Amino acid sequence: DVKVTQSSRYLVKRTGEKVFLECVQDMDHENMFWYRQDPGLGLRLIYFSYDVKMKEKGDIPEGYSVSREKKERFSLILESASTNQTSMYLCASGLGGGQGNQPQHFGDGTRLSIL
Amino acid sequence: GDSVTQMEGPVTLSEEAFLTINCTYTATGYPSLFWYVQYPGEGLQLLLKATKADDKGSNKGFEATYRKETTSFHLEKGSVQVSDSAVYFCALSQGGSEKLVFGKGMKLTVNP
Numbered sequence: 312d313v314k315v316t317q318s319s320r321y322l323v324k325r326t327g328e329k330v331f332l333e334c335v336q337d338m339d340h341e342n343m344f345w346y347r348q349d350p351g352l353g354l355r356l357i358y359f360s361y362d363v364k365m366k367e368k369g370d371i372p373e374g375y376s377v378s379r380e381k382k383e384r385f386s387l388i389l390e391s392a393s394t395n396q397t398s399m400y401l402c403a404s405g406l407g408g409g410q411g412n413q414p415q416h417f418g419d420g421t422r423l424s425i426l
Numbered sequence: 427g428d429s430v431t432q433m434e435g436p437v438t439l440s441e442e443a444f445l446t447i448n449c450t451y452t453a454t455g456y457p458s459l460f461w462y463v464q465y466p467g468e469g470l471q472l473l474l475k476a477t478k479a480d481d482k483g484s485n486k487g488f489e490a491t492y493r494k495e496t497t498s499f500h501l502e503k504g505s506v507q508v509s510d511s512a513v514y515f516c517a518l519s520q521g522g523s524e525k526l527v528f529g530k531g532m533k534l535t536v537n538p
Contacts, residue, residue, distance in 0.1 A: 315469070342524050351434075353515065353530035354470075369525075401469055405524040412458040412477040412519070415526060417469035 314338075317402050317418040325426055330389040332421050334402030341407025343385035344415060345369075345377060348399040360385055361407060392425045399423075428453040432516040432529035439506055439536050447501040447532055449490075449516035457518040459483075459492055459499040460526070464513040473501075473514070506536045 318333035336343065342361050346354040346369075356369030358377040366377050374396060378386045385404075389396055399422050403415040432449040439445060451457065458477045462470040474483030479494035490501045499516060516529040 344525075351530065354526075354528040356525065359525060403470075407524065412475070413524060414460060414472040414475060415470075415524065417462075417471070419467075419469045 315402055315404050315416050315418040317400075317421050319421050320419065321422050321424075323424045323426060324389075324392050326392060326394060328389075328392045330392050330423070330425075332387040332389075332400055332402075332423070334385045334387070334418060335383050336385075336404035336416070337383065338404065338406075338416070339382065340404040340416075341382075342405035342415075343379065344403040344405070345375075345385065345387045346401045346403065347371070348401055348420070354401065357387065394425050397423060397425045428457065428518060428520060428527045430516050430518055430527055430529040432514075433532050434530050436533040436535065439534065441508055441536055441538050442505045443536075445501070445503045445506045445510075445534070447514055447516070447534075449499045449501065449529060451497050451499065451516075451518050453497075453518055453520055455520055456494075457520040459490070460517045460519070461488070461490055461499070461501050462515045462517060462528075464515065464531070466512070470515065506534075508536050508538055510534060511536045 344359040345357045360379040376388045402418045405415045406413045429452045460475045461473040463473045474485045476483040476492035482491045515531045517526045
């Protein structure tokens with residue numbers, strides 16, 4: 312089974328801090344994704360990556376950046392955390408290969424609170 | 427752009443009731459369609475998928491049929507259990523990027 316591991320289940324940070332959310336997958340997947348999940352809004356894509364050192368903006372990239380130095384690891388960075396970034400963050404990975412019909416595999420999420 | 431519209435709920439049912447969650451989509455081309463489920467405190471898990479018109483996905487007693495003529499992918503289960511209490515998301519992907527477009531999710535509670 313694919314395992315996607317997010318480094319923290321719960322995280323509390325202060326406004327203005329630089330925050331790192333880490334995600335690791337163990338199935339050699341090409342694609343990795345970061346979403347945020349908010350009540351009434353569903354899941355919204357922040358950034359995704361289809362290869363090492365490659366990244367593309369999703370629907371809501373403002374205030375975030377990402378890093379993918381190794382294939383198995385995809386980090387989400389909040390450059391200067393703000394209270395409106397309090398949310399549940401979900402990482403996912405996908406097989407890739409241009410099929411477009413493969414499912415994504417999700418981690419358990421990080422519930423981030425910015426005070 | 428592509429979009430997914432689904433029932434949002436919340437919905438409360440009694441055990442053994444019939445469940446339908448409506449999902450319709452707007453997309454150019456021929457997307458793949460998915461239902462994901464999120465149990466309390468967990469991430470999303472794939473429930474079922476269909477990749478072309480008239481395909482039926484099924485898993486754990488749930489079924490959904492890809493209807494191109496009505497651009498729909500409704501989720502059904504004949505007899506729900508307490509353990510089916512979760513949030514259900516309809517989603518589509520198109521092209522080679524595997525990017526998913528999600529509906530807003532529907533919270534289902536099943537009471538004994």
